[in-house]
Amino acid sequence: MNEESPQKIAINISKMLNITKRKEHFPIDVADLALSYSQSISLYPEDSIIAIKGADLSDNFDGILQKTQHGWVIIYNSSIKYSGRINFTLAHEFGHYLLHRKKYPNGMRCNKDDLYKDNAKKMIETEANIFASFLLMPLDDFRKTEKKYKFSPDLFQNLSSRYNTSLTATVLKWIDMTDKKAMIVLSDNGFIKWKKQSSSLYKTGLVSAKKMCNPEEIPSNSTTYKLFNGISDADYEKNQCGIWCKDKVTTEEVSFVSPQLEFAISIVLFHDDIHCEEDEVEYDCYDKIS
Numbered sequence: 001m002n003e004e005s006p007q008k009i010a011i012n013i014s015k016m017l018n019i020t021k022r023k024e025h026f027p028i029d030v031a032d033l034a035l036s037y038s039q040s041i042s043l044y045p046e047d048s049i050i051a052i053k054g055a056d057l058s059d060n061f062d063g064i065l066q067k068t069q070h071g072w073v074i075i076y077n078s079s080i081k082y083s084g085r086i087n088f089t090l091a092h093e094f095g096h097y098l099l100h101r102k103k104y105p106n107g108m109r110c111n112k113d114d115l116y117k118d119n120a121k122k123m124i125e126t127e128a129n130i131f132a133s134f135l136l137m138p139l140d141d142f143r144k145t146e147k148k149y150k151f152s153p154d155l156f157q158n159l160s161s162r163y164n165t166s167l168t169a170t171v172l173k174w175i176d177m178t179d180k181k182a183m184i185v186l187s188d189n190g191f192i193k194w195k196k197q198s199s200s201l202y203k204t205g206l207v208s209a210k211k212m213c214n215p216e217e218i219p220s221n222s223t224t225y226k227l228f229n230g231i232s233d234a235d236y237e238k239n240q241c242g243i244w245c246k247d248k249v250t251t252e253e254v255s256f257v258s259p260q261l262e263f264a265i266s267i268v269l270f271h272d273d274i275h276c277e278e279d280e281v282e283y284d285c286y287d288k289i290s
Contacts, residue, residue, distance in 0.1 A: 095131030
């Protein structure tokens, strides 16, 4: 791998940008940065990044880091429709270049399934994602920007817009840095695919941290379920009772759904020391996740 961590390398580049750019430099132009930075650190031209381009790739690939006779090339899937996802893909491949090119001298093809495998490939894919996250969304700026907004859809939309990152990457960054008791749930066609808790919520034990053995539906009284199924057009609800855990804790829920792609992202905020009245509690199948 690399002697320096993905976080440290990204933070050092961010510090350099703060000095050289001085003025507002978000969102980061990853293509320009990757080309210029690789040339500045390469001992010979053939080891620098010489081109960044889109190409018709398989749906299972977002990006490729490819070695050519003249230098390195970053390729992203031209079928990607969202600029935030392209930007994160470029930063991810730039991370591979900085972290892994010596171990993979011929380049790398980033298969989406690699993140779900328990092997060395998963580790390097995770490292590239960490690098991209810290490069595009530096913690100091992220925290300062996050404080400007209340917990609402606007919070995540404004963060995503500022850094030109996908909504998924943005909420994952938020859950990693927040000191709030919160959880992200990604559901696919109404079934929970994965969930991630903030460290503060994890310590409470309110929500099971065990892996799901069987598919579980999202709660039928949740904001996400009602929005996804056209029962309600509200993407944010306060004062929920007993929806996302069996304890009588009040929650807030922000939902982003894409019926066309059949997935939804739920961001659930658990209130401190605020409990529902006994007769308001409703339990759901989500409580049975094991």
